[in-house]
Amino acid sequence: MNNTAQSIYTIAYNVQIARQVYRMRLIGDTSYIETPGQFANVNIDGLFLRRPISIADSDGFGLDIIYKTVGEGTTRLSRMKTGDTLDALVGLGSGYDSKTSKRPLLIGGGVGVPPLFGLAKRFVKAGIKPKAILGFQAEEDVILASELRALGCETVVTLDANGKRVTDALPEVMGECDEYFACGPIPMLKAVFYACPLPGQLSLEARMACGLGLCQGCSSSDVRGQRICVNGPVFPKEELAW
Numbered sequence: 001m002n003n004t005a006q007s008i009y010t011i012a013y014n015v016q017i018a019r020q021v022y023r024m025r026l027i028g029d030t031s032y033i034e035t036p037g038q039f040a041n042v043n044i045d046g047l048f049l050r051r052p053i054s055i056a057d058s059d060g061f062g063l064d065i066i067y068k069t070v071g072e073g074t075t076r077l078s079r080m081k082t083g084d085t086l087d088a089l090v091g092l093g094s095g096y097d098s099k100t101s102k103r104p105l106l107i108g109g110g111v112g113v114p115p116l117f118g119l120a121k122r123f124v125k126a127g128i129k130p131k132a133i134l135g136f137q138a139e140e141d142v143i144l145a146s147e148l149r150a151l152g153c154e155t156v157v158t159l160d161a162n163g164k165r166v167t168d169a170l171p172e173v174m175g176e177c178d179e180y181f182a183c184g185p186i187p188m189l190k191a192v193f194y195a196c197p198l199p200g201q202l203s204l205e206a207r208m209a210c211g212l213g214l215c216q217g218c219s220s221s222d223v224r225g226q227r228i229c230v231n232g233p234v235f236p237k238e239e240l241a242w
């Protein structure tokens with residue numbers, strides 16, 4: 001297991017940035033966060049199970065999470081205010097290995113895009129500008145495209161509303177890339193897995209309970225029974241059972 005810590009964070013802001021999508025900045029200890037693609041497991045008052053949310057960005061002062069309101073937990077999260085405190089486990093999961101690529105391609109779908117933003121920043125810090133393909137249902141769902149462009153990343157956005165999927169953009173974008181880094185819904189990841197011949201690292205989602213590898217609740221046949229929370233959520237392409 002990675003180094004994991006339970007910390008109390010103070011909310012600096014919690015703002016809506018797209019349809020049903022919020023960005024929350026949490027001030028507090030980030031010393032346990034090692035690689036982009038790791039996640040925080042946040043405690044929400046009144047709910048028994050914590051909710052896993054990817055770390056979109058982090059620095060010496062705090063971290064950002066970007067989440068979609070899909071149910072009770074994320075809706076309650078969206079109602080929290082500046083100055084409120086949030087209990088989160090951080091340092092969870094294995095993230096992306098950014099040392100394997102010199103010409104990376106980031107492929108994200110919906111609220112799978114946030115961990116790729118942190119990864120893009122890691123690459124840019126190392127002097128590498130990744131390309132990105134981001135897919136959303138419609139214009140009002142688009143997140144982080146302008147931030148990626150501001151980092152200097154060539155970024156293509158595809159919208160289901162225009163009849164385009166991320167895989168449709170692959171032929172024009174993947175040309176000089178040497179590896180892809182993907183996060184999004186399982187059907188999108190499967191489509192990318194079959195359409196893109198490059199080596200890849202894919203971040204999978206699963207319902208999970210403890211987030212610490214103890215309960216086995218997130219064991220997935222997609223990765224031959226491995227636990228998404230500790231063996232992943234990021235897996236190299238060759239470990240997928242598709």
Ligand SMILES: Cc1cc2nc3c(=O)[nH]c(=O)nc-3n(C[C@H](O)[C@H](O)[C@H](O)COP(=O)(O)OP(=O)(O)OC[C@H]3O[C@@H](n4cnc5c(N)ncnc54)[C@H](O)[C@@H]3O)c2cc1C
Nearest residue numbers: 051052053054066067068070071072073074111205206207
């Ligand atoms: C490692 C990891 C990282 C994640 N990162 C993000 C992120 O950065 N941003 C974000 O918006 N979401 C992320 N998720 C998904 C997020 O955890 C769920 O949306 C959240 O737990 C839903 O909680 P809820 O109480 O609002 O909804 P619930 O009432 O628990 O569920 C509402 C609906 O969401 C579906 N759902 C719940 N959990 C998941 C899940 N894990 N995967 C797929 N569908 C689910 C349910 O089937 C149901 O239809 C991540 C999940 C994992 C495992």
